[in-house]
Amino acid sequence: MLQVSVLRANPEEVKKRLIKKHFKQPELVDTIISLDDERKRIQLDFDTTQASINAASKEIGKLMAQGNKEAAEAMKAEVATLKSGLEPLKEKMAVTEQTLLDTLLQLPNLPAAEVPEGRTPEENVVVREGGIHPSLPAGAQPHWDLTKKYNLIDFELGNKITGSGFPVYIGKGAKLQRSLIQYFLDFNTAAGYTEYLPPFMVNAASAMGTGQLPDKEGQMYYMPEDDFYMIPTAEVPVTNVYRDVILKEDQFPVKMTAYSPCFRREAGSYGKDVRGLNRLHQFEKVEIIQIVQPDKSYAALDEMVLHVEKLLQSLELPYRILRLCGGDMGFASAITYDFEVFSAAQERWLEVSSVSNFESFQTNRLKCRYKDENGKMQLAHSLNGSSLALPRIVACLLENHQKENGIQLPTALIPYFGAAMID
The missing domain is CATH 1.10.287.40 (Serine-tRNA synthetase, tRNA binding domain)
Structure with missing residues (x-):
């Protein structure tokens, strides 16, 4: 606010x-x-x-x-x-x-000076690219076929149990999911982030605190009898750890990471962009959050962008980083960098992470403050990023690392999965 x-x-x-x-x-x-x-x-x-x-x-x-x-x-x-x-x-x-x-509460956050002009995703600015685009074997398949071929995910079973957008992970598919979550958490905690396991439902005050309300009511699953919302991301409960808190200067920077399932209605989504793992109503994600002093927030943003970039590099995936234009940014963000991974079998870029600086927009709602060296009360700054969202990472891992005899896993993931191949 x-x-x-x-x-x-x-x-x-x-x-x-x-x-x-x-x-x-x-x-x-x-x-x-x-x-x-x-x-x-x-x-x-x-x-x-x-x-x-x-x-x-x-x-x-x-x-x-x-x-x-x-x-x-x-x-x-x-x-x-x-x-x-x-x-x-x-x-x-x-x-x-x-x-x-x-x-x-109707006003969005103000875009930072570095935010480019523009209205649509096509006007976002590519900051840099990395990784090597793979040469796929003859007959390479998209992930929705690979998951069926290796019995990793059953989309039809999810339709039966719940509905479209709720896949069921099976056998090595479930193990791959669990391995990625553990790897992401270990990668984040090694960088100084404290792990949290938050509630997966929040009250209205928490949703308002991080800017989901009143902006995104239609995207969240709501339980009117309890007045609870299913979380769209771990950002919501974890950032609210510091709602109504006055921090001491020696507590900065606050660095938190959390795994959670995420629930999004994604109303109006349809077509090829939602096939397979491309867009789901329930998915898993590991998040990183920082709360810092205002004069440190843009250095923290650069640090978080590099952190996510190193994580993607360790997964041996081709990626690019975009600075979002004004019209493509989220309601609460002052500046956002999106990470996209190239899906070789689909021949297109898929967003896998957003890293944003909210400046004091969230902390003003949260009343998250600290006393400066003169004893004056100040608002802290908050930032968050996906580190990482799993569905499209899994899709790109399967597609980009497919070989004639199976899926070759990146070296960093082998100790977690316990094997070098999915076959």
């Missing part, structure tokens, strides 16, 4: 940056400033009335001490009238503050 002080400091610049993100209602900035003005007016009226009541109450005591009962009674009547005006002011303040909050 943006701070009102930021909007007030330069409203036209804020509108300009919102337009860069292709936000359709930049005029809400003026609405928010007007609501804040109204809030201040009501607060001034309330404080002035309360001060008059306090002064009159003291005067009543003096009058009573002087034996001037008639004047004291007249002043008591005046105080009663003043007090009767406080409740309407309280009610008006509550409505104004809620309207102000509801309007603020």
Whole structure:
């Protein structure tokens, strides 16, 4: 959530940056400033009335001490009238503050200066590429055929048990999934991230804290009886570990990693882009999160991008890193780098990770703060990244590493899987 002080400091610049993100209602900035003005007016009226009541109450005591009962009674009547005006002011303040909050929550984060102009994924900027594009054997197959050939995943069984987008992993397919999760967690903890195993459901306050609400209600599975949401990513519960927390400077940087299943409705998804593992309603992912001081957040972002890049390099996959344009960025992000892996059998790039700096957008919602060296309370910055999302990694591992006699696993994964080949 943006701070009102930021909007007030330069409203036209804020509108300009919102337009860069292709936000359709930049005029809400003026609405928010007007609501804040109204809030201040009501607060001034309330404080002035309360001060008059306090002064009159003291005067009543003096009058009573002087034996001037008639004047004291007249002043008591005046105080009663003043007090009767406080409740309407309280009610008006509550409505104004809620309207102000509801309007603020509609504003996305402001894009950083480095974010390129653009509206569509085609306008994202390729930062760099790495890895070697494989030469596939004759008759190479896409992963949905390979999973059937080697009995790794049963999509039809998932349809029967639940529905489309809920695959069943079997035998070596389940073992590959488990091996990747353990490898990713070990890779992250070796880099100083503390592992968490969070709840897979969150309350509305947690979903609001990281920006899923009110932006992504339609993408989350919701249980109205309990008012819980199935998590779309471990980012939500893990970042909320530090909701309403005042950090000490010696606790920075906070580095957390977590495995979780992820649940997304993906409403409106259809066609070739959702075939096989390309887009699911339930999938597994390992996440990394950092909470840092504001002046360290862009160095932390660079560190996280390099971390994910090294992880992809260890999987021996061809990849590229993109800086997202304003129109393709998420609601809460100030800047995002996407990682894509080339799917050789499908002959296209598949997104496998996003690494984002949210600056103070999430921490303002979370009230995650620290005291600076002058003792002043400041908002921390939060960042997160996929390290990594499994479905498309599995798809690309199967497709890119397929040989005539099976799937050759990358060297780093062999100790976890216990074999060099899937055959």
